[in-house]
Amino acid sequence: MTELVPLERLPDWVPGRILLAGDGLGWRHVGLRTYQYEGQETIVPGMRDYMLVSYCRGATPMGRRFDGRWRRAELGPGAASLLTRAQRAHWHWREQIEVTHLYLAPALVNAVASEVLDCHVSEVRLEDVLRAEDPVITATVAAVADEARARALGGPLYVEALARGLIVHLLRRYAAIERAEHDPPAGLSPARRRAIVDYVEANLGEALTLEAMAAELGLGPCAFARAFRRGFGVPPHAYVIARRVERARRMLVETTRPIKAIAAACGFADQAHLTRLFARELGTTPGALRRSVR
Secondary structure (H helix, E strand, O other), rough: OOOEEOOHHHHHOOOOOEEOOOOOOOOOOEEEEEEEEEOEEEEEEOOOOOEEEEEEEOOOOEEEEEEEEEEEEEEEEEEEEEEOOOOOOOEOOOEEEEEEEEOOHHHHHHHHHHHHHHEEEEEEEEEEEEEEOOOHHHHEEEEEEEEHHOOOOOOOHHHHHHHHHHHHHHHHHHHHEEEEOOOOOOOOOOOHHHHHHHHOOOOOOOOOOHHHHHHOOOOOHHHHHHHHHHHOOHHHHHHHHHHHHHHHHHHHOOOOOOOHHHHHHOOOOOHHHHHHHHHHHHOOOHHHHHHHHH
């Protein structure tokens, strides 16, 4: 099998000036690069990760060919391109452009797909879309780019949350999914239920990835996600959010700690992240709740 190219080696085939990178920020399964490119014609080998391209500055006629077919479109700010992983493609454009690439590792994409569909997903294939007018994609790419610039508290957790939401959107609109055949797994035993509840409560201030929770029970991520949903009625990610919100609610009522400190203690990326999920789950804001009990 031809070796797949990691994002760090893309400039070997597509020379350009790197304006921004998410390297070294502790992100798991998510990468970001912003490039300034001059017009060029190049053949890009299959990439290791799924790649989304958001066009930031400049406009150009763009051509892309794979499977023997050319697709052409005028691309500029507000547009996005999608190409599935492991797909060799021929690109051609004439004008200078600035683009941001968002890379999603197959481990994360498959894990989210397995959790959403409650089955083991062996492969997700994105549609080939040269020009998409999709504000969810462009806004998410922009938010991840902002995080790469800000390097703020809780960055890895915040970026993973953004990536997970984007993957669900991609699964709904742009994906073909291959499900592995298997017998439906049983739910968690009482002992395992107690063990994972205790583990989540003890680690709410940490990242609490699907892989880490699965490893705690000696299961693979997909098997764990299926068993957890059967045992608790919700996916692991949703359960963790609910427990974080509940802990934050108790701390707001029972302590005088600053809201920013409570957000960090409960595993939220920052105060804004806490406020958004708190309002979604409870219909009020942390500040409003605290004022109501004083």
